Amino acid sequence: MAILPPGVSQQQFDTAIxxxxxxxxxxxxxxxxxxxxxxxxHFSYIKDQPNELIPCAAVGPDSxxxxxxxxxxxxxxxxxxxxxxxxxxxxxxxxxxxxRGSLTVDLKRMDRVLEVDDKRNFALVEPGxxxxxxxxxxxxxxxxxxxxxxxxxxxxxxGNALDHGxxxxxxxxxxHFSAHCGMEVVLPDGEILRTGMGAMxxxxxxxxxxxxxxxxxxGLFGQGNFGIVTKMGFRLMPQPExxxxxxxxxxxxxxFIAMVDTVNYLTDLGMIGEPWYSGGLQxxxxxxxxxxxxxxxxxxxxxxxxxxxxxxxxxxxxxxxGSEGTTLANWEYAKELMTRNIPGVQFTDGxxxxxxxxxxxxxxxxxxxxxxxxxxxxxxxxxxGIWYMTxxxxxxxxxxxxxxxxxxxxxxxxxxxxxxxxxxxxxxSRRLEMPGFFPNALAVPVNWYQNSFLMGxxxxxxxxxxxxxxxxxxxxxxxxxxxxxxxxxxxxxAPPILQDDVADQYSFxxxxxxxxNEKLKNAIDPNGIISPGRAGIWPEAYADLRGALREx
Amino acid sequence: xxTSMNKLFRQVFLGLTLxxxxxxxxxxxSEAVARGKAKFDxxxxxxxxxxxxxxxxxxxxxxxxxKIKYGDTMPAALEDRTDLTSEVISVFVRMGAWSMPPFxxxxxxDKEIDDIAAYLAxxxxx
Numbered sequence: 001m002a003i004l005p006p007g008v009s010q011q012q013f014d015t016a017i018x019x020x021x022x023x024x025x026x027x028x029x030x031x032x033x034x035x036x037x038x039x040x041x042h043f044s045y046i047k048d049q050p051n052e053l054i055p056c057a058a059v060g061p062d063s064x065x066x067x068x069x070x071x072x073x074x075x076x077x078x079x080x081x082x083x084x085x086x087x088x089x090x091x092x093x094x095x096x097x098x099x100r101g102s103l104t105v106d107l108k109r110m111d112r113v114l115e116v117d118d119k120r121n122f123a124l125v126e127p128g129x130x131x132x133x134x135x136x137x138x139x140x141x142x143x144x145x146x147x148x149x150x151x152x153x154x155x156x157x158x159g160n161a162l163d164h165g166x167x168x169x170x171x172x173x174x175x176h177f178s179a180h181c182g183m184e185v186v187l188p189d190g191e192i193l194r195t196g197m198g199a200m201x202x203x204x205x206x207x208x209x210x211x212x213x214x215x216x217x218x219g220l221f222g223q224g225n226f227g228i229v230t231k232m233g234f235r236l237m238p239q240p241e242x243x244x245x246x247x248x249x250x251x252x253x254x255x256f257i258a259m260v261d262t263v264n265y266l267t268d269l270g271m272i273g274e275p276w277y278s279g280g281l282q283x284x285x286x287x288x289x290x291x292x293x294x295x296x297x298x299x300x301x302x303x304x305x306x307x308x309x310x311x312x313x314x315x316x317x318x319x320x321x322g323s324e325g326t327t328l329a330n331w332e333y334a335k336e337l338m339t340r341n342i343p344g345v346q347f348t349d350g351x352x353x354x355x356x357x358x359x360x361x362x363x364x365x366x367x368x369x370x371x372x373x374x375x376x377x378x379x380x381x382x383x384x385g386i387w388y389m390t391x392x393x394x395x396x397x398x399x400x401x402x403x404x405x406x407x408x409x410x411x412x413x414x415x416x417x418x419x420x421x422x423x424x425x426x427x428x429s430r431r432l433e434m435p436g437f438f439p440n441a442l443a444v445p446v447n448w449y450q451n452s453f454l455m456g457x458x459x460x461x462x463x464x465x466x467x468x469x470x471x472x473x474x475x476x477x478x479x480x481x482x483x484x485x486x487x488x489x490x491x492x493x494a495p496p497i498l499q500d501d502v503a504d505q506y507s508f509x510x511x512x513x514x515x516x517n518e519k520l521k522n523a524i525d526p527n528g529i530i531s532p533g534r535a536g537i538w539p540e541a542y543a544d545l546r547g548a549l550r551e552x
Numbered sequence: 553x554x555t556s557m558n559k560l561f562r563q564v565f566l567g568l569t570l571x572x573x574x575x576x577x578x579x580x581x582s583e584a585v586a587r588g589k590a591k592f593d594x595x596x597x598x599x600x601x602x603x604x605x606x607x608x609x610x611x612x613x614x615x616x617x618x619k620i621k622y623g624d625t626m627p628a629a630l631e632d633r634t635d636l637t638s639e640v641i642s643v644f645v646r647m648g649a650w651s652m653p654p655f656x657x658x659x660x661x662d663k664e665i666d667d668i669a670a671y672l673a674x675x676x677x678x
Contacts, residue, residue, distance in 0.1 A: 028658070034646065035657060042653035060658040087656065094653065108658035128658075132598065154598070364608040376606055384598040385606030388613040390651035397620045400651040 002031075003056050005079045005101040006542070013056065016077040020059050020103075023069040028060040028109070039087070039104050041096035043390075043404045045462075045470045045497055051549060053096040053496055055082065058104040064230045068190045070105055071228065074529045075189070079103050080542065082531050083228045085127035085159035088152075090390075091406035092163060093495040098533035099545060105228060114231065115207075118143040122181060122207035124233045127158040131382035145236040146380030148173035153382020158232045162222050164493055168274045168377040170321060171267060171450030173237045177222045182206040184231035185221055188525035193217075193227065207233035223493075224517070225531035225539075226524055237321075237380065243357065244327035245319040245350035245378075247369045248334070249280060249312030250342050253299045253441070256314045257415030258341045263316055264413060265337065267450055271330045273319040278372045279442040280312035281305075294441045297423055302441065312346070314444075317373055324352065355379070403462035403470060407477065408454040409489035411445055418445050418453065421489065425457045428483045432476060435463040454492065457484065474498075478550065481505060496533070500547050503536020581670060588671030591664050592631075599652070602629045614652065631675040638669035 004013050021029045030036060039055050046052045056079075061067045074081050082097030083105040089095070097104060111128030116138055123145075125134060131153035138145060148167035150160050159165075161176035173179050182196040195218045196210040197203040210218065210233075220226040250259050266272045284290040284305060293301035306313050318334055320327035331349075338345045350367045357379055365371040376383050390401040411421045425439035436459070445453035458480050462473035478501050481491065485505030494502040506513050517537045521528070528539025538546045597603075599614035611619060611628065619628035627633055642665050648654035 030657065038646065038648075038654035038656040040654075042648055042651075058656070086659075088653075090653065095656075106656060106658045108656065132594070136594075152598075359603075363604045363606065374607060383606065384614075385609070385612060387599055387651065388605065388609065388616065391613050391617040392620050392650060394620060404651075 003054055003101045005056050005077075005103065006099065006545075008056075008077060008079060008101075012077050013079075016073055016079060017057060019073050020057075020070065023073070024059055024061050024066050028062075030058040030060070030106075031056075039084075039095050039106070041090075041094035041495070043090055043094060043402060044096060045403065045405070045474050045495075046549070047467075047470075049467060051100060053093070053098065053100050055097055055104040056101045058106050060106045060109050062109045064110075064184070064186065064192065067105065067107075067110075067186045067228055067230055068192065070103075071186055071188065071529070072190045074103060075527050078527055078541070079529065080532050081105050081228070081529050082534075083107060083127075085156040086130050086154060087159075088130075088155040089159060089163055091404050091495070092493055093497075096496060098496045098499065098531060099542060102531075107228075107230070110230065113137045116141070116143055116145065116236070117207075118145040118236075118238070120208065121145055121236045121238050122233055123147075123157075123236055124182075124207055124231060125157055126231060127156055127229065129158070130154055130156050131160075135380070135382050144239040146173075146239055147382065148176070148179065148237060148380055149377055149382035150176070151374065151377045151386045152384045153377075154384060157234055158229055161232065161234070162229060164222055166448035167380075168374070168448070169237055169380055170273050171270070173235065174274060175449050176234075179235045180218070180232055181208060181210040181235050182233040183218055183221065183229050185227035185229050187227045188527070188530045192230075207235070220517075220520070223535040225521065225534040225537055227530060240321040240323075240355050242324045242327050242353070243319065243321055243355050243379070244324075244331055244352045245317060245367065245371070245373060246331050246334075247315060247317050247348040247350060247367070247371075248338055249315050249346045249348075251306065251312055251344040252303050253306075253313045254415075255342050255345070256418065259314055259316060259338070259345075260413070260415040260418070262334075262337050262341050263318070263447075266318070266330075266334055267447070271320070272334070273321055273378065275319075275447050276317040276373050277444040277447065278315045278317070279444055280315050281309075281442055283311065284309060285442070295426070295438075297426075297441045299441075315372075317350070317371060319373065319378055321355075324354075327352070399465075402465045403473065405459075405477075405495060406493060407458035407480075407491060408446070408456050408493070409484055409491055411453040411455045411489065413445075413447070413451065413453045418443075418455070421445075421455055424487050424489070425455070425484075428480065428487075429457070432479055432483065434458075434461060434476065434480070436461070457489075477501075497549050499533065500536045500549070584667045584670035585674055586671075587664070588667035588669065589675070591660070592668050592671055592675075595655070595660055596630065596668065600630045602631060617650065627676075630672060633672060634676050636669060636672045638666045641665050641669055641672075 039058050080099050080102040082102040084095045085107050087095030107127035110126040112126045114124040116123045131149045134147050148169045150165050161180050165176045167174045182198045185193045187193055196212040197205040199212050221229055263275045290305045320330045335347050348369045362375050390404050392400050411417050422443045445455050458477050461476045463469050481501045490505055491502045521537050521539045528541035532539050532542040601612050605612045615628045645655045
């Protein structure tokens with residue numbers, strides 16, 4: 001089943017394929033259905049549908065020069081490109097393009113770790129390097145730096161950072177795009193651009209000062225379609241000597257406000273790693289009376305029942321990186337601040353361990369309380385352990401999570417904002433009659449990005465895995481995004497089927513942000529060949545495809 | 553005499569050739585096994601390895617999924633299996649299975665799948 005790029009004839013396509021083979025070698029141009037299968041999104045909501053986002057072919061370059069040649073051929077034949085690094089962006093589209101019939105530029109073969117410096121604490125890598133590869137490289141050489149890995153860790157630092165992915169250690173490293181320092185990009189006309197100090201050929205500071213001089217276009221390449229990134233530098237966290245964690249619990253629902261304020265203070269002073277918030281009252285949800293109170297946001301009743309059950313309303317698990325002494329001092333200081341700010345707050349010491357942790361220490365927490373921290377990712381160790389979330393379970397051995405999708409809205413980083421979001425999400429879910437996952441007064445934020453909260457919503461929109469059920473779920477998610485945006489909740493990331501919808505919501509001044517980006521896009525990429533439609537940015541050449549995925 | 557010497561020579565030569573061929577084949581096999589183990593450790597073991605899973609879980613996700621699927625009728629860990637030929641592995645790797653997505657040839661070439669099969673053919677003997 002050959003899929004042609006939009007507006008390209010079979011003859012033109014065949015000629016282009018021959019030209020691509022002459023660039024990368026016949027072995028690395030993939031046109032058969034069998035080979036292209038692996039370039040589809042395994043978790044697609046439109047799988048096997050006529051509009052599924054399947055490429056026409058894929059090409060695997062091994063060098064920047066080959067990427068340049070591919071871009072020039074694409075311009076000549078007006079073939080839209082979609083570049084992937086490791087292709088593991090599952091929940092956000094996997095390796096699938098925004099436009100059906102695009103040519104996938106598979107950068108996996110460009111898998112060189114170009115430099116890791118554990119004195120100046122940075123790395124320079126190519127797109128095909130995964131977090132696991134970079135971790136292995138560091139371990140094999142005994143270097144004293146960490147990677148801040150997403151979960152799972154089979155993706156690439158470049159791909160993850162470019163989609164604004166996150167990690168779980170100290171704040172400055174968790175925001176992977178912000179932690180980048182210098183990139184090399186093949187522009188839509190085939191020229192090579194280097195950002196920051198990379199623009200100065202003799203500079204030794206490419207991975208140390210990212211702004212260079214004048215406007216820094218680096219942001220255009222994150223969730224953008226202005227070029228193909230072929231190298232990228234990252235700041236790395238030096239390996240600490242010690243790690244410690246501990247639990248803070250507070251008795252009343254309203255205590256969450258002071259808890260968040262205190263954690264923010266500690267976070268922004270650089271004294272703690274990612275804090276893990278959790279509710280303390282889930283165990284009471286099997287009690288009908290409590291569940292009714294939680295669904296109705298009856299705070300007095302919730303507090304009364306929490307007190308009666310001897311359970312805390314909220315928990316936050318803190319973690320500290322440093323020496324044994326500094327981690328202890330920071331934990332003691334956290335206790336002092338919390339005690340000052342929250343009557344009735346309680347603390348439980350966690351573990352205090354020299355770094356690196358042993359395999360046994362990573363695999364299983366030995367805290368006296370139930371730890372919610374996923375230990376491997378707090379230690380910068382990438383893996384696939386979390387993939388159990390998508391697989392078959394004892395509970396349902398004959399099913400897997402075919403509708404795995406990531407939807408997280410930005411919420412203000414305060415207890416008050418979280419309380420408002422809980423009510424808003426519950427109200428929206430009720431109005432839209434969401435079939436599963438019903439937000440209530442126990443919903444907690446994640447603090448992946450140091451300076452903001454994200455809250456999951458929209459999970460459970462799919463009631464089943466049939467094509468119609470997936471279609472219904474997609475419609476529901478589009479409505480959910482609209483309703484969220486009316487109240488100011490925007491998503492930070494989305495799969496291609498929802499990118500137009502998310503982009504629509506960033507609508508200040510008649511969507512000037514998107515209009516500005518599209519002006520740039522048309523100027524820099526007049527043929528619109530680089531990932532048209534990515535993040536809702538449609539070049540003139542493909543403008544008729546805007547919103548096309550909304551049509552059934 | 554000459555004829556019998558020639559016959560003996562041929563027999564010795566053939567014998568030596570056979571030994572050499574076998575040794576080359578064994579060397580090639582052991583190289584394939586070593587390459588296959590390295591690739592298995594890199595690309596398969598993070599999900600299908602024998603080690604414990606995260607957060608106190610008994611097994612890694614792929615291994616646990618196969619435990620649920622096969623129960624006691626088949627080993628859950630791929631390295632304990634004896635039936636995973638290159639052809640079988642290719643089907644799962646190229647097509648994907650359940651929550652395991654398909655792997656591209658840029659990630660795992662056909663030759664590398666052969667190497668993994670060579671490793672899995674002997675891994676259960678340990």
